[in-house]
Amino acid sequence: MRNPLRSEDEAFRFLIASVVAALVIAGAAYVNTWLGVAAAVLAVAGILWWLKQEPVPGAADVQPKIASETPPGVHRVLVVANETVGGAALLSTLEQLAQAKTELLVIAPALASPVRHWTSDVDGARADAERRLEASVARLEASGLEVRGEIGDEDPLVAIEDALRTFGADAIVISTHPEGRSNWLKQNVVDRARERFALPVTHVVVDIAAEPNQPV
């Protein structure tokens, strides 16, 4: 929805709309008070509808792809995974991608329900993500990789962008559940990451159900 007070121009337009609505409400209230109340409800709904229809400035603009860079001679891979963070398929892919002097940063977005997100009650989700992250980092380190882990924003794309600000990477690996069980795939996260970032994005599917011994 467009913010009607984003600029003075828009605030003035909003004022004009409010004046028009006020005239309608006052006219209806002159006939009958309850008719005025009904007109007020309709006017508010109408203004909200109008704001919803208005294009948000800049929203339709094509965003430039976000690039990243690494120091010379260093190969870095940014991994984004949550419940699949300890999956064998992911570990195997990372071992294949790893070169000499490869640094890995594993980001585990803390996934909380919408209610918990809006009430900032995300401690439990962060603790769960941290537990999974520690287990997978330990497994990767055991494979001889240089790796560290961080809890990221619950939006995986924002988590990637946040991470790239401090960890220049050469490649991104996104790990998800299989199609049908993955919320990230429903949200088209992999394709959107390919559109947003100027880095090769590898998608790894981890079927945790087929890996009963994985630390989840």
Place this chain on the structure above:
Amino acid sequence: MAAAHAEHIEHHGPPVPHYSSRVTPGVLGMFLFIASEIMLFGSFFTAYFFVRVVNGTPWPTPPYHLPVYVAFINTCILVTSSFSMHWGLQSIKRGNVWGLRAGLLLTFLMGLSFLITQAIEYSRIGFNTSNGAFATIFFCLTGLHGVHVFVGLSILGFMTIRAFRGHFSADEHHGVEIGGIYWHFVDVMWIVVYLTVYIL
């Protein structure tokens, strides 16, 4: 690529600011400000709703009357002041400094007229805050808005002085823009207050 590496190596200090919410700090500040104002006015309108609808207090409670027509004239003054505010800002966007000065001065004078008229209305209205829930809510809602007009007038005063000192130009008028948004917001809130308190 080499240039990119050089830039990377030369960069010191914290990383470049990154707005995860995809909203710039200025706009985010305005969102939060609007949200806080809506909550503040919302709490007063909730009290109004309980007094008038839930408790069924007659509005206005006899034998008192609300000066609807004086308030209507005041509404016209305040709405007109928004037009002069908008005209002033449009003028400076075209580089017309005197248009800005005239617009701000007119807006200030009309805002002052609104406050003075409201003060006179208070003094002649025939009831005060101790005359029941109706009177209390009336003074609280219109008074809360009056405080906002006073704050807006203070901002307008500073803007007008700065305009006469030549602080604004076609390229640099952010201070007028933000003040203008606040003034229009105050006007919209008055329309809501006027409709609920005087008309409905």
